Amino acid sequence: MNRPCDESALAVAADILVRDFMCVRAGEQVLITADTATDSVAVKALLNAARVQGAKAGVFITPQLPYQGSLADPYISEPLAAAVKSCDVWLDLTFPYMGGSRAHDEAMAAKRARSLLVADLGGAGIARLFAGVDFDRLFALQEALDALIASAQGKDCRVTCASGTDVRFTIGKTVTRKLRRTDQPGTYTPPGSAVIYPEIESVRGEVVVHAAFHEYQERLLEPFRLKVNGRVRELSGGAGSRSVMERALKRAGGGEYGSIIHFSHGFHPAARLTGESFIEDIRVKGNNAIGLGIPWWLPGGGENHPDAVVLAQSMWIDGREVVREGAIVGPPEIARLEQALAP
Numbered sequence: 001m002n003r004p005c006d007e008s009a010l011a012v013a014a015d016i017l018v019r020d021f022m023c024v025r026a027g028e029q030v031l032i033t034a035d036t037a038t039d040s041v042a043v044k045a046l047l048n049a050a051r052v053q054g055a056k057a058g059v060f061i062t063p064q065l066p067y068q069g070s071l072a073d074p075y076i077s078e079p080l081a082a083a084v085k086s087c088d089v090w091l092d093l094t095f096p097y098m099g100g101s102r103a104h105d106e107a108m109a110a111k112r113a114r115s116l117l118v119a120d121l122g123g124a125g126i127a128r129l130f131a132g133v134d135f136d137r138l139f140a141l142q143e144a145l146d147a148l149i150a151s152a153q154g155k156d157c158r159v160t161c162a163s164g165t166d167v168r169f170t171i172g173k174t175v176t177r178k179l180r181r182t183d184q185p186g187t188y189t190p191p192g193s194a195v196i197y198p199e200i201e202s203v204r205g206e207v208v209v210h211a212a213f214h215e216y217q218e219r220l221l222e223p224f225r226l227k228v229n230g231r232v233r234e235l236s237g238g239a240g241s242r243s244v245m246e247r248a249l250k251r252a253g254g255g256e257y258g259s260i261i262h263f264s265h266g267f268h269p270a271a272r273l274t275g276e277s278f279i280e281d282i283r284v285k286g287n288n289a290i291g292l293g294i295p296w297w298l299p300g301g302g303e304n305h306p307d308a309v310v311l312a313q314s315m316w317i318d319g320r321e322v323v324r325e326g327a328i329v330g331p332p333e334i335a336r337l338e339q340a341l342a343p
Contacts, residue, residue, distance in 0.1 A: 005041060005124035013131035014049035017091075020135065022116060023183040024089055026054030031087035033080070035064040035094045039122035046091055046118075046126075055089070062094065067215070069100030069304035071251065076103050087113055095120035095278070096215075099187060100296070100304060108187060115187045118279070120217060125280040129190050132270025133341055138191055139180045141267060141337040145194040148322075148334060150174040155318040157196065159263065159288060162325070163223060165310050167205030169198035169260075171317070192268030192283035200259045200295060201230045207260075207290060211273070211281055211309035212241070214248035219275025224308065232257035232292060248306040252293030261305065262291040265315065265323060269341045278307065286312040286326020 018024045030050040034043050043059055050057035060083050065072040081103035084090055090113045097119045098104050107113050121129065149171065158168045176195055182188050209224040211217070220241055227234040235246055235257065249257045268283040275281065282289035293305030315323040322330055328338045 005122065005127055007041070007045075007123070009127040009131050010041065010045045010123045011049075013127045013129070014045040015052070016130045016135060017116075017126065018046060018049035019053055021130070021180075021182055022089055022091070022114060023181050024050055024053045024055050028053075028055045028088040029086065030055040030057040030089045030091070031083055032057065032059045032091045033084065033094050033098065034059060034061050036061065037064045037095070038093045041123040042118075042121065042126055043093060045123060046093075050089075065094060065096045065098070067251075067304065068096035068098075070102065071304045072096060072098060072101045073103075076101055081106070084113070085110055089113065090115040091118055092116065093118045093121070095217075104187070108185070111185045114182050114185055116182070117187065117189045120277045121190070121279050122277065125277050128270040128272065129192060129268060129280065129283065133268065135191075136180075137337070137341055138268065139178075141334070141341065142178055142191045142194065143180075144334045144337055145265065145267065145328075146174070146178065148317075148331070149194055149196050152317050156316075157198070157263075158316045159310070160314045161208060161310050161312055163208040163210070163311070164206065164225070165208045165313065167203060167207055167228060167260075169204070169263075170202040172197040172199045190279060190283070192271060193264050193266045193289065196263040196265070198260060198263060200261065203228050203230065203260045207308065207310060209238075209290075209308040210311045211275060212245060212306060213278040213309075214241075214245045214306040217276065217278040217281070219273070219281075226292075226308065228260060231259045245306065249292055252305040254294060258293040258305070259295070260290055261293060261295045262289075264289045265313070267328065267338060267341075273311070281309055282307070284311075286323065288313045 084107040207226040211219045222239040224238040225236045266283040266287040271283040273284045288310040290308045312326040
């Protein structure tokens with residue numbers, strides 16, 4: 001699929017992604033995985049950027065997977081599984097994505113590959129996220145927010161939105177980390193979103209959802225409402241999309257709705273809410289990607305969960321206002337870092 005984009009901006013963004021962010025060096029083996037729905041302009045831009053660095057780069061195109069994560073295992077071919085274990089840098093543009101699949105887990109266990117979940121970002125989205133902002137300033141804010149969340153373990157967090165979201169939880173231990181320069185093996189995601197892991201049983205309240213990645217990414221015509229009390233107890237709304245979300249929830253939850261396993265806060269000033277890219281939508285200022293299912297560290301868990309997106313959230317940590325209708329308002333030093341960003 002080809003989507004309109006500024007190819008000069010994409011070339012700049014691909015260079016930042018490959019050379020500056022993923023630290024690709026001459027002679028490294030770079031694998032780009034794509035599916036039959038991936039934006040071919042994005043694939044070519046990343047391939048060209050890798051070749052400019054002198055890397056030995058190649059592209060593997062697979063039929064689009066029906067599910068992400070471990071649910072994709074029956075649909076990943078042996079040649080593809082072998083390829084991801086034979087590279088130094090893996091840029092995954094499949095969506096639904098391979099992260100959390102058996103092939104992905106085996107590649108990560110080898111502790112060789114630096115993997116980036118590009119997923120459903122097309123050329124225009126890559127240009128906005130990687131060339132639409134001063135990257136060092138973006139990461140200064142990323143690191144400050146990640147540090148704030150890590151230091152708040154055990155504290156109360158409240159999230160609301162104008163549409164009716166009002167949910168509280170105790171902040172759990174941080175288990176993921178973004179690097180400014182990705183020079184260590186592991187799985188990474190683009191910057192612009194800070195993840196918050198709750199203590200699962202502490203989550204209480206109601207969540208109003210305006211976009212979702214269930215079996216595909218969708219901006220909803222009618223919002224979903226999730227009532228949560230330790231687990232998701234009730235799903236309502238969503239019009240004709242509710243049956244798809246219900247199916248995804250039960251698939252990820254072992255026949256039940258499961259729990260909220262992560263919250264997040266998007267803060268990328270150039271990201272746009274298009275309804276076409278999950279990776280970009282959840283990085284829009286104030287958007288919250290809420291993961292639903294079984295935590296990956298429990299039996300039956302894994303990267304196979306649907307995500308619900310809350311728009312323009314407000315957030316309090318330990319009774320102190322941190323975000324007001326999408327904008328960071330405290331602590332003052334972090335608010336200033338956001339104010340210094342400009343698309």
